[in-house]
Amino acid sequence: MAEVAYWWRGRLHSEREAPPLAVPLRLVKVEAVEWLCPKCGAKAEWGPEPRCPLCGARCEPRTRVEEVPELVDAVEALERAFNRVCRARFRGAAALEPLGIFVPLFAWRPLDLELPDGSRLVGAYAGKPRFLKRGFHNGSTFELPGNLAAIVWSGLLECLAFEVEKPRELVELLSASAGFI
């Protein structure tokens, strides 16, 4: 079983020091080749025929195994993070009715959280699933089963819906992590 690292704000953390919403990442082993000078041990830059930057000798390749974080997409990263803190389940992409009369019933929180794939969360809603509309072309109503989901914006209208028992608590947690409370 590979060790699990946690990602938060562009840095890897151990389990002990990871903030609550840090995303668990698997570390995967890759083979890396580096070119070393046989005389002075200096590392050469990549090139067709790497030369030592210090003495100019021809460098030799050395293969070693390196552990690097497994890259995940935004949905998978969020699912792992939310599942870790509140057993949230991802339900799909959705869109809120932009000017619907129900929109004020949602609590909006601005966020600025970076995900491992480089995308950003800009805010989150908590509200009732029956006010969601499907984010696809036919515009039909999108009923989310179970207790309400927290809605995490990944763009202007597109958002990701998560089923959680206490959506407002999740939004509060997100807000605290983003430093916007």
Ligand SMILES: [Zn+2]
């Ligand atoms: Zn050298």
